[in-house]
Amino acid sequence: MSQAEIHLAPRRPASLGGLGMGWAAVILFALASVLAMPRVPWLADYPAAAELPVADWLNTAMTWVVANFRPVFQAITTLSTVPMGWVRDLLQWLPWSVFMLIMAATAFRAQGVGLALFTALGLIYTLLVGLWPQAMNSFALIFLSVPLAVLTGFLLGVWSFSSPRVERMLNPVLDVAQTVPAFAYLLPILLLFGFGPVVGLVASILFAFPPMVRNTVLGLREVPSTIIEVGQMSGATRGQLFWLVRFPAGLRQILIGVNQTTMASLSMVIIASMIGGTADIGWEVLSTMRKAEFGASLVAGAVIALMAMILDRITFGLAQSEGRTLGQRRFLRRHGFWAAVAAAALLLFLLCPVVPALGAWPHNWRIDLATPLDTAIGWFILTFKPLLEAIKNAALFFFVLPLKIGLDKAVSPFTWGFALQPWHAAVYSVLVLAGAFAASRRGQGALAATILLFGLVLYVGIADMPWPATVAVLVWFGWQMGGMPLAAGTGLALAFLLITGSWDKAMLSIHLTTLGVLAAFLIGTTLGIVAARNDWFSRIMRPINDTLQTMPAFVLLIPIVMLFKIGDFTALLAIVLYACVPAFRYAEHGLRQVSTETVEAATSLGATPMQLLFQVRLPLALPNLMLGLNQTIMYGISMLVITALVGTNDLGQEVYIGLSAGNFGQGFIAGIGMAIIAITADRFCRAWQYNHAAKLQKGAV
Amino acid sequence: MKDQTPDPAARAVKLSCRNLWKVYGTRPEYYFDTAGYAIEVDPLAARMRREAHVPAAIDVSFDVHVGEIFVIMGLSGSGKSTVIRCLSRLVDASHGQVLLDGQDLLAMPPKALIEVRRHKMGMVFQNFGLMPHLTVLENVAFPLRLQGVGLVEQREKAGRVIELVGLRGREGAFPGQLSGGQQQRVGIARSLVVEPDVWFLDEPFSALDPLIRRQMQDEFLRIQKMLHKSIVFITHDFLEALRIADRMAIMRDGKIVQTGTPTELILNPADDYVARFTSEVPRIRLLQAAACAVPATGETSALPQVSADGMAEDLIDPLARHPEGLALRDASGAPRGVVTPASLIAALAALGSEDGHVAG
């Protein structure tokens, strides 16, 4: 935060000598609590007596629900198991050639020959590595859950479009539904619906419908009012106005919703397979990973990645081509293609008995990729072990640990090579104070405050900060950025974490996210800056980013776990890898959008390339960068949850344990805790964007 | 003055708008719920403004006759769109009456309103309002599709209006593939496909560049000559109004300040606001051919014959070639006198002196 932004935040009290009284008070309070911490135990640890057994209450409530409503849910299970079985059996029974034909034809319709070819090759890979049945099981779930989620989302979207009250009520629900980690869904569903594939179905519907709602509302609302008026003036009835005017005009956005819903559904289907019993591709990855068969795991992971890319491109292509194909009105031109596909499929069917290879992929056509991969991985790890260890330790000792437990504990002969002496601490304090003083002298009060606070946090560690200090700083910060609502929201969120006893784990989550997001943001933005200047780099990065973004998060874990084993560092790397994509995208987009006129004007004034970057391009791209940061945080948090699988210690782990131990309350509270952190971070980012926009507007008048 | 035959006032009233108010704000109905006593216009509007309401149309009244082009002019935000939206009931007026063929539109139930819109009204929008996902043909046929007209008839009718606006051959294009002028032609065709009696056009040409605008105005006049609709046309361009208006109204801050033929407005502006609109107009633009005619003194059959319905401006060229004079004939072919260079100048001078005392 630069001083200028803080300056325009709403309801800012008068500042004193560049450093506001409020900031001074907050910093002094934080310092005092840190100093008093050794003597006042409740400062370090929120007293257990003041916690509420929320988890127990939740468990009791859940037990009651299960006891009383189980038959209802069981009935749903039974009812949905039957059609699920049909779809599953159908896909298993369908000759691979027919399935491939249909998928490739759809891909062709959506985007053309390239995608059709890609689809066919992806499916051939699946056949080659012998994972066809598993992939079909996953497809069966997706083919069922996507239509249901789309339907649910569409209906809710239409409803909340037509009634502002419903929208107001639905919005927070969607916020939570989208930020509660996927694992947290699984247990209650498991308890209610019983063990079986129906859990995956229900979970993926619940997880996947929110984007559909949002895009439906957006699509319906964005239809230009003139078009609606044209409909009215043409004498449309209410129904016609919706189905013939508004719906088709908003269809493209709605189809984008279908795309997002499909992707969410896929990732949930994959995650849900961890409860087992599905024999699908997700289970394949997970079980091989648990057995440390990384070759097999990578092979299966690649199948998931391919599935994701195929589904993404097809659904996205359908949204893009919306409107393009509508001109072809004539029956044959519209339906001839599908008639031909049906005929070809029939032909393949008839050929199957004659050429069995078209029905079942022959065994001797398979290739074993896992074994050579394992060998290669083994060789690689053996050869580079010292290097990998060195990287990992350096990162842990110099970055992860200091921010987590503070310099006071992280600096030891074992890690840094020397023990922390009192004079070290003194020099450190002087440096921090000098930095703050220099900033304050230059009138940058907020920067000074930031330096002081950061110095303090780095010395004590996020996890070891006394909770009243953390609460004070964050609430004060919220008040500065977004006034009363944000301060109150932040306060409530932190209170929830304290009262439910999730504080310590939550701080670990925040620690990991902070580090991961900072690194991802720096790396992503830097690469984005480069890509904005070099078209060839941008072209190289695009497919990489697409792949990273479409891949279900946990596939990304496989190679990292392979190299660095489990632990915080692996989690961190996964977060960085996954979360740097939005930072990259928004940075490149933002920089490319900077008006060339402005840049030329600055150039004509004699700005050096560096000045151009830091004083013209980046400031102008700032809103986009902040959007990128917001997305980076969201991506980081969603990855954080997945990294529970590789042994972190935070809330995500808590959710995971809750799931595996069948403790609904514990898992759910931790899940809500993560959602709360994500939503609060999002509100902070939005407050910043709002302030920035307001400032620009005021400046323009 | 411009439209001499037949006199608009003599024609039947098609659409009439009486004491129309539209107030935006939290409780607009509050100002009108005491039926019975007369509303004092200016104090009421002032009170609304004080109380954080926006009176966008204030006591607007005018009549549009059959086959007449009625133009509403005014600065941005003066309430033109509000009035035309009230006429078509895209927004509900707060108070007043809109009579179409003597029927009160504002009191009409939704079903009947839909019927009226389907068969009697057409509207053209400033931003075209084309459906991006439909082709030109589908866009134009859209109102018919809503009525459930058969496909063959849809094509046939749409094809006819597409031909009328000169877009034959582009039926299969999507709006995104057309230029602005072409898009507005589609908008015009669509509004005409149901053969409405009343035609609303809200700044239809404002989004187009001047050359295309001029061309579209000619096109519009050509179409109107064939179809004789009753038209409410909105513009903020006085020259445009001048070219097409039979009568016009000038609005300011929601109120109509003057109604009349363009020439009346120029020659007798009600106040400075109107005068400022009209001050840019070259006087010769206003002069009708018939107004500079003098009675024929000799044999006129040797002189070139020109129509008496045109503007004097258009006679300058022929006069330069035939300084001896031009013979005027009206639509029925009856002689209406002759125009000579001297008579033209005399008429102009008369206009100038009239104008001079107004401006002075």
Ligand SMILES: Nc1ncnc2c1ncn2[C@@H]1O[C@H](COP(=O)(O)OP(=O)(O)OP(=O)(O)O)[C@@H](O)[C@H]1O
């Ligand atoms: N929905 C609305 N709510 C509140 N005020 C409105 C609304 N629509 C229009 N107004 C106000 O009514 C007034 C008249 O608006 P209107 O759109 O009729 O102007 P206009 O003459 O058509 O202007 P333009 O030439 O810019 O189209 C304006 O002051 C406008 O701010």
Ligand SMILES: [Mg+2]
């Ligand atoms: Mg308008």
